[in-house]
Amino acid sequence: MKKTTIKDIARELNVSTSTVSRALRDSFEIGAETKQRVLELAKRLDYTPDPVALSLLSSHSNDIGVIVPDISNPFFALVIAGIEDVAFAQGYHVVIYQSHDNYEREVMNVRHIANRRKDGMLVSLATGTQDYAHFKALHEQGFPIVFFDRICDEIDTHKVSVDDFEGAYQATEHLIKQGCKTIAHISGPPNLLISRRRLHGYRSALLDYKIPIMEDIIMSSEYNSQEALIITRRLLGGSVKVDGIFASSDNIAIGSHAAITEAGLSMPHDIALIGFSDLPITSLLNPPLSTVAQPAFEMGRSAAELLINLIKNPKDDRVSISNVLRTGLVVRESSLKIQ
Amino acid sequence: MKKTTIKDIARELNVSTSTVSRALRDSFEIGAETKQRVLELAKRLDYTPDPVALSLLSSHSNDIGVIVPDISNPFFALVIAGIEDVAFAQGYHVVIYQSHDNYEREVMNVRHIANRRKDGMLVSLATGTQDYAHFKALHEQGFPIVFFDRICDEIDTHKVSVDDFEGAYQATEHLIKQGCKTIAHISGPPNLLISRRRLHGYRSALLDYKIPIMEDIIMSSEYNSQEALIITRRLLGGSVKVDGIFASSDNIAIGSHAAITEAGLSMPHDIALIGFSDLPITSLLNPPLSTVAQPAFEMGRSAAELLINLIKNPKDDRVSISNVLRTGLVVRESSLKIQ
DNA sequence: GTGAAAGCGCTAACAA
DNA sequence: TTGTTAGCGCTTTCAC
Numbered sequence: 001m002k003k004t005t006i007k008d009i010a011r012e013l014n015v016s017t018s019t020v021s022r023a024l025r026d027s028f029e030i031g032a033e034t035k036q037r038v039l040e041l042a043k044r045l046d047y048t049p050d051p052v053a054l055s056l057l058s059s060h061s062n063d064i065g066v067i068v069p070d071i072s073n074p075f076f077a078l079v080i081a082g083i084e085d086v087a088f089a090q091g092y093h094v095v096i097y098q099s100h101d102n103y104e105r106e107v108m109n110v111r112h113i114a115n116r117r118k119d120g121m122l123v124s125l126a127t128g129t130q131d132y133a134h135f136k137a138l139h140e141q142g143f144p145i146v147f148f149d150r151i152c153d154e155i156d157t158h159k160v161s162v163d164d165f166e167g168a169y170q171a172t173e174h175l176i177k178q179g180c181k182t183i184a185h186i187s188g189p190p191n192l193l194i195s196r197r198r199l200h201g202y203r204s205a206l207l208d209y210k211i212p213i214m215e216d217i218i219m220s221s222e223y224n225s226q227e228a229l230i231i232t233r234r235l236l237g238g239s240v241k242v243d244g245i246f247a248s249s250d251n252i253a254i255g256s257h258a259a260i261t262e263a264g265l266s267m268p269h270d271i272a273l274i275g276f277s278d279l280p281i282t283s284l285l286n287p288p289l290s291t292v293a294q295p296a297f298e299m300g301r302s303a304a305e306l307l308i309n310l311i312k313n314p315k316d317d318r319v320s321i322s323n324v325l326r327t328g329l330v331v332r333e334s335s336l337k338i339q
Numbered sequence: 340m341k342k343t344t345i346k347d348i349a350r351e352l353n354v355s356t357s358t359v360s361r362a363l364r365d366s367f368e369i370g371a372e373t374k375q376r377v378l379e380l381a382k383r384l385d386y387t388p389d390p391v392a393l394s395l396l397s398s399h400s401n402d403i404g405v406i407v408p409d410i411s412n413p414f415f416a417l418v419i420a421g422i423e424d425v426a427f428a429q430g431y432h433v434v435i436y437q438s439h440d441n442y443e444r445e446v447m448n449v450r451h452i453a454n455r456r457k458d459g460m461l462v463s464l465a466t467g468t469q470d471y472a473h474f475k476a477l478h479e480q481g482f483p484i485v486f487f488d489r490i491c492d493e494i495d496t497h498k499v500s501v502d503d504f505e506g507a508y509q510a511t512e513h514l515i516k517q518g519c520k521t522i523a524h525i526s527g528p529p530n531l532l533i534s535r536r537r538l539h540g541y542r543s544a545l546l547d548y549k550i551p552i553m554e555d556i557i558m559s560s561e562y563n564s565q566e567a568l569i570i571t572r573r574l575l576g577g578s579v580k581v582d583g584i585f586a587s588s589d590n591i592a593i594g595s596h597a598a599i600t601e602a603g604l605s606m607p608h609d610i611a612l613i614g615f616s617d618l619p620i621t622s623l624l625n626p627p628l629s630t631v632a633q634p635a636f637e638m639g640r641s642a643a644e645l646l647i648n649l650i651k652n653p654k655d656d657r658v659s660i661s662n663v664l665r666t667g668l669v670v671r672e673s674s675l676k677i678q
Numbered sequence: 679g680t681g682a683a684a685g686c687g688c689t690a691a692c693a694a
Numbered sequence: 695t696t697g698t699t700a701g702c703g704c705t706t707t708c709a710c
Contacts, residue, residue, distance in 0.1 A: 005703060006704065016680065017704080018705075018706075022706095031680085034679080048450075048454065050702090050704070051454050052394045052395050053395055053686090053702075056686050056704080057685085057686050057704055072412075096437075098435075112432055115387065115390050117391055226619065280565065281564065284568065284596070286600045344687060344688085346687075356687090357689075358695085360690090368695060369696080370696085373695080391686090392686075392687035392688045394702090396687085396688055398702080679710105681708105681709085682707105682708090683706100684705105685707105687702105690700090691700085693698075694698090
């Protein structure tokens with residue numbers, strides 16, 4: 001039982017393959033009767049056009065590639081859901097790739113996407129990426145690329161991110177207003193723009209409120225709970241006694257949460273804790289985690305819209321749009337000292 | 340700056356495309372000197388074969404498709420990591436699809452995989468899937484399929500799962516030995532085999548220990564924390580006072596964990612709780628969650644090995660292998676009443 | 679209104 | 695050792 005091709009239909013009906021092709025695409029220059037017969041037989045034989053042949057012919061695939069560092073991060077999973085939401089509606093299929101925060105893997109993924117004639121790609125950078133040549137080359141050939149969340153400043157294309165500075169500022173300000181005097185920050189990897197921007201928001205808030213910045217209590221961790229747990233243990237074991245922690249992401253905050261509990265300290269009484277992202281799990285922790293909400297689903301939607309627009313109107317890449325989404329403070333028990 | 344093709348090389352060198360093709364594949368019937376020249380020019384022009392053309396020609400792609408219900412579930416993320424581990428080593432690329440536990444999406448994904456000439460697929464069923472015709476048709480055409488975790492009994496192909504019955508039995512037995520008298524079970528969707536098997540393990544343990552089975556405290560939830568939270572609230576608000584809960588998955592257990600905390604009850608004193616999977620987050624909860632460890636990464640490796648074997652030796656599908664991996668009890672504070 | 683032929687990039691008989 | 699031809703499944707001129 002082989003797949004039906006246009007040829008099978010042509011042979012059966014004693015017409016040429018081009019006639020079948022035209023009938024199927026409802027070309028106006030085809031006799032109504034012929035068209036009917038073709039359409040019927042196609043349905044009966046369960047004919048579907050071969051996407052691979054179409055790709056070879058037309059150099060596109062109706063697929064868009066998405067590269068994220070790690071699919072198990074619920075933040076990215078939500079962004080992808082947003083991407084799928086608009087992509088499916090427009091007839092595109094979404095193919096997911098993970099870089100595992102590894103530069104080589106990212107390069108492989110990019111190559112795969114370009115080789116398979118994907119129509120475009122959406123990218124959130126790997127932590128390990130310092131060199132952007134693999135994107136630059138494609139971008140210069142006119143290949144549609146949109147960055148989201150972990151964006152790349154060096155390539156002039158559409159981007160979607162949140163206002164990391166503002167979110168971080170609000171989170172820090174919130175801790176200050178709750179009466180925290182010694183606020184630590186656990187930052188993400190410094191080569192990521194989002195880490196630097198959130199760190200910057202933290203510093204600015206302290207500055208504005210005339211709280212001295214202590215470099216000793218500004219740590220850095222990968223964006224995962226396991227390493228954050230270790231880093232926070234180190235922080236708590238240090239000489240400076242902190243009464244507040246702003247974590248650069250919820251995954252980091254979850255590690256800190258565990259470290260604080262483990263140390264026999266209570267939240268928010270001993271230490272007030274706040275994260276960044278508003279992952280679904282945060283509200284289920286004990287005590288529930290305060291955080292800065294990011295519109296992840298919306299970010300995916302916006303990125304996909306920009307990309308599809310770029311695919312359909314290639315000239316539009318003259319002007320690069322940077323869509324910066326708003327964050328929102330979500331206060332829960334882990335930081336609520338003053339009702 | 341277009342992509343280099345085999346033609347460009349042929350023209351440049353005044354040879355035919357087939358010569359180039361052969362030289363590139365290091366055919367022995369090609370002059371050493373010609374081979375040299377071709378290889379050099381190819382490198383200089385940065386030639387890479389077009390996978391789409393190869394696919395059209397050979398009906399395969401060196402890609403394998405993986406369909407999981409939900410990529411944000413760390414269990415599936417880990418399985419995928421295992422799959423990627425062996426697939427990459429064997430030169431296959433892994434393309435990830437999500438069904439979102441939706442039957443129609445699963446069908447779409449299957450169709451995409453088959454149409455794009457993927458070499459095979461690995462599947463963990465969607466909750467919503469009751470009909471397996473989309474798999475059956477492909478399977479009968481000899482398309483390589485391997486099921487993992489949420490396997491399908493009705494199709495005779497390789498499968499990888501864990502011993503759900505045994506794991507559930509051990510978890511329940513553990514609660515009994517900790518002194519629990521009234522043990523509830525929050526099961527997964529009943530149409531999934533894993534849910535039924537874990538439920539069966541639970542029932543058997545109670546039976547063996549002569550503890551009456553109360554249908555009122557056997558609930559059912561989707562495999563996510565949000566619904567589990569609601570279901571557990573209902574359980575705790577019911578007329579039967581329970582002192583132990585075996586949750587059919589960690590995601591369910593996380594919801595129960597939050598509900599128990601919210602109700603002002605303590606773990607394990609008031610209620611001992613145990614989940615299933617050993618997701619990384621479970622050790623970071625407060626108190627840390629007991630669970631049944633599943634070798635997720637290993638499951639992915641095994642499934643990928645079976646699939647690749649099936650791809651390379653199509654006749655091997657005469658005998659279907661069911662690889663059942665062992666589980667292990669992981670006791671943490673949430674269920675540890677007796678030291 | 680319909681067919682023949684060329685071609686997307688590549689490989690594999692079959693010739694030479 | 696190398697070239698010619700055909701073909702994977704499809705669309706699209708260009709003829710008729």
